[in-house]
Amino acid sequence: MYELFIAPLTETYFQKALIxxxxxxxxxxxxxxxxVLRRMAFLGDALSHAMIAGVAGGYLVxxxxxxxxxxxxxxxxxxxxxxxxxxxxxxxxxxISRVKEDTAIGIMYTGxxxxxxxxxSIFRHYIHIDLMHFIMGDILGVADTDxxxxxxxxxxxxxxxxxFFRHFQIATFDPVMAASIGLPVLFIDYVLTTCVSLVVxxxxxMVGVILVVGLLITPAATAYLLSDRxxxxxxxxxxxxxxxxxxxxxxCVWLDSAGGGAIMLFCTLxxxxxxxxxxxxxxxxxxxxxxxxxxxxxxxxxLTTVLRYDKPTPLSVIRxxxxxxxxxxxxxxRMIEDGLLQETAGGYGLTPAGDKEANKVLKxxxxxxxxxxxxxxxxxxxxxxxxxxxHISDTNTVKYLGEKLGKPQNDQRDQEKQ
Amino acid sequence: MTTKSTSVIxxxxxxxxxxxxxALLDVxxxxxxxxxxxxxxxxxxxxxxxxxxxxxxxxxDIGTVLINGKSAQKAKGEVAYVPQRGAVDWDFxxxxxxxxLMGRYxxxxxxxxxKRKDRQAALEALEMVRMEDFVDRQIGELSGGQQQxxxxxxxxxxxxxxxxxxxxxxxxxxxxERAILEVLERAKxxxxxxxxxxxxxxxxxxxxxxxxxxxxxLYAYGTPRMVLREDLLSKVYEGRLRIFSDLIKEESQ
Ligand SMILES: Nc1ncnc2c1ncn2[C@@H]1O[C@H](COP(=O)(O)OP(=O)(O)O)[C@@H](O)[C@H]1O
Ligand SMILES: [Mg+2]
Numbered sequence: 041m042y043e044l045f046i047a048p049l050t051e052t053y054f055q056k057a058l059i060x061x062x063x064x065x066x067x068x069x070x071x072x073x074x075x076v077l078r079r080m081a082f083l084g085d086a087l088s089h090a091m092i093a094g095v096a097g098g099y100l101v102x103x104x105x106x107x108x109x110x111x112x113x114x115x116x117x118x119x120x121x122x123x124x125x126x127x128x129x130x131x132x133x134x135x136i137s138r139v140k141e142d143t144a145i146g147i148m149y150t151g152x153x154x155x156x157x158x159x160x161s162i163f164r165h166y167i168h169i170d171l172m173h174f175i176m177g178d179i180l181g182v183a184d185t186d187x188x189x190x191x192x193x194x195x196x197x198x199x200x201x202x203x204f205f206r207h208f209q210i211a212t213f214d215p216v217m218a219a220s221i222g223l224p225v226l227f228i229d230y231v232l233t234t235c236v237s238l239v240v241x242x243x244x245x246m247v248g249v250i251l252v253v254g255l256l257i258t259p260a261a262t263a264y265l266l267s268d269r270x271x272x273x274x275x276x277x278x279x280x281x282x283x284x285x286x287x288x289x290x291x292c293v294w295l296d297s298a299g300g301g302a303i304m305l306f307c308t309l310x311x312x313x314x315x316x317x318x319x320x321x322x323x324x325x326x327x328x329x330x331x332x333x334x335x336x337x338x339x340x341x342x343l344t345t346v347l348r349y350d351k352p353t354p355l356s357v358i359r360x361x362x363x364x365x366x367x368x369x370x371x372x373x374r375m376i377e378d379g380l381l382q383e384t385a386g387g388y389g390l391t392p393a394g395d396k397e398a399n400k401v402l403k404x405x406x407x408x409x410x411x412x413x414x415x416x417x418x419x420x421x422x423x424x425x426x427x428x429x430x431h432i433s434d435t436n437t438v439k440y441l442g443e444k445l446g447k448p449q450n451d452q453r454d455q456e457k458q
Numbered sequence: 459m460t461t462k463s464t465s466v467i468x469x470x471x472x473x474x475x476x477x478x479x480x481a482l483l484d485v486x487x488x489x490x491x492x493x494x495x496x497x498x499x500x501x502x503x504x505x506x507x508x509x510x511x512x513x514x515x516x517x518x519d520i521g522t523v524l525i526n527g528k529s530a531q532k533a534k535g536e537v538a539y540v541p542q543r544g545a546v547d548w549d550f551x552x553x554x555x556x557x558x559l560m561g562r563y564x565x566x567x568x569x570x571x572x573k574r575k576d577r578q579a580a581l582e583a584l585e586m587v588r589m590e591d592f593v594d595r596q597i598g599e600l601s602g603g604q605q606q607x608x609x610x611x612x613x614x615x616x617x618x619x620x621x622x623x624x625x626x627x628x629x630x631x632x633x634x635e636r637a638i639l640e641v642l643e644r645a646k647x648x649x650x651x652x653x654x655x656x657x658x659x660x661x662x663x664x665x666x667x668x669x670x671x672x673x674x675x676l677y678a679y680g681t682p683r684m685v686l687r688e689d690l691l692s693k694v695y696e697g698r699l700r701i702f703s704d705l706i707k708e709e710s711q
Contacts, residue, residue, distance in 0.1 A: 206566070207568070213552060213560075214546070219513065221534055221563060269551055
């Protein structure tokens with residue numbers, strides 16, 4: 041036990057990875073909620089790829105001008121500039137040409153990523169960037185500067201998001217209304233994009249270009265399955281981000297695997313578990329709901345059968361008139377719970393509510409029968425067809441049929457149209 | 459300002475286009491206060507675009523929109539709006555109460571959170587549309603008519619004198635349509651001006667004081683009797699006129 045859980049905690053590299061990873065995961069989760077709700081996931085991916093050009097550019101500039109090797113703030117600034125340039129190019133292309141936004145994103149980020157790769161390889165004697173490191177990340181080798189950078193970024197971004205929570209909420213949910221009450225919608229979009237860029241840039245050194253988008257959206261999507269309010273979704277997403285980092289890091293130590301990969305693997309498994317068991321939006325809940333769903337048709341058929349029988353109806357009679365492939369026990373049980381039926385000595389009887397429902401269906405049945413007759417349906421098909429159609433009994437239909445026919449009185453009797 | 463027939467929305471030569479394709483062309487219209495106005499026209503006629511331009515969400519290529527004499531970009535919050543059903547993300551993690559509270563966002567300074575009186579105002583607006591029992595529901599769990607009413611509560615909570623509604627009657631049953639119409643009538647009586655996009659020509663004459671008929675251009679603006687004319691409708695609705703010819707006869711009786 042000690043070996044498994046406590047021993048890694050005593051290692052400095054593990055502590056740093058845990059702290060750095062958690063900081064990044066918290067802010068990524070919170071921003072990720074907006075990314076998910078605005079369907080910007082692809083943009084997050086694009087930003088992470090575009091960064092490499094910025095990293096190379098920042099490295100080169102600092103080296104040439106100040107002779108500083110691998111200057112972290114310089115590379116960070118470069119990444120940010122690259123990310124924002126990418127976004128600007130994307131919206132420019134999408135706006136003025138007929139090329140749609142997703143295509144514009146695809147073109148621009150691969151282009152800028154390629155520019156970065158070419159630059160790194162051309163200047164390989166000046167720039168000592170390990171492309172593999174950039175692509176895969178290295179959470180177990182987090183440097184102190186990386187930690188500081190991500191702490192500052194997280195603090196800044198979280199402050200903005202919390203302070204302007206309502207602005208982001210309304211600009212995401214209903215941009216037209218946001219504009220109409222005077223919020224600068226476009227500016228809010230830019231601020232959000234900048235926040236996403238910052239988070240992506242600070243997360244890439246840990247989990248790498250390819251996985252960073254996962255850290256951004258998977259915890260947020262997991263939280264989305266569990267919450268009906270944006271603030272709770274954000275809190276949960278932050279929590280899921282942190283659990284992913286903790287779980288992933290242990291996984292990585294135990295299995296001796298790549299850190300970033302282990303984190304994202306854990307994060308994805310976590311999503312799948314929640315997807316299965318979430319109480320409202322989970323697969324299991326959905327399956328149970330569908331299984332417990334009793335077709336309205338069966339309920340209505342039971343109601344009219346009992347109404348026509350006009351006294352407590354034994355099960356055998358109901359079984360005779362109502363077709364229910366899965367048996368009648370559950371429907372009857374449910375109808376008693378819903379207060380439509382009551383069980384008495386002689387069988388099942390209608391409650392007042394059930395009586396009202398039953399009369400409504402019966403009325404629809406008669407209307408349909410009368411209607412079918414006026415359009416010339418053969419006599420022997422009248423009842424069965426009306427029996428099918430009676431379940432279409434919403435107010436509009438009934439009103440319409442009633443207007444067409446006047447007021448019908450009895451089953452099976454001729455209706456004279458006036 | 460309160461006297462009858464002062465102009466509250468003044469639209470001049472409004473032209474809006476998406477990607478060089480005009481959605482509205484040279485629309486000039488003057489809407490007076492205290493009226494219930496219907497906007498009709500076929501799908502894609504630019505009705506929603508017209509609403510968005512009045513809200514100041516879309517910048518016109520040419521032309522101006524004046525709200526109470528101020529340009530739409532400046533007259534922030536003087537116009538409230540109820541979006542078209544299809545324009546809302548019904549899976550958004552937001553509850554009925556939060557939507558109504560949005561109507562108060564303009565009054566809340568950015569550095570504070572919503573206060574008790576804001577929540578109170580939101581709740582009152584929900585009571586006005588009889589949705590107070592659903593405050594904690596996620597908006598996707600409501601029926602079409604209930605969803606419409608929640609957004610109406612939001613518009614009412616804004617306290618604006620001008621309300622724009624984009625197809626509030628789409629996808630609701632007859633009873634709900636009545637209920638919504640009642641809320642609109644009450645709002646009108648309390649001195650609000652309502653501009654309502656409407657898709658059902660058969661009820662247009664009954665519901666509205668005046669109608670606006672648009673299809674890219676403005677075809678007619680006036681009382682239902684003036685607008686629901688066969689020649690105009692045939693021009694705007696082209697092939698589908700036969701459905702309406704009965705209706706026009708009914709109208710003229
Ligand atoms: N965001 C948009 N981008 C491009 N074209 C649009 C956009 N919104 C609307 N349009 C186009 O503008 C025209 C008018 O649209 P709209 O105002 O929504 O019509 P309506 O509400 O009357 O159905 C349509 O042809 C539509 O395709
Ligand atoms: Mg529309």
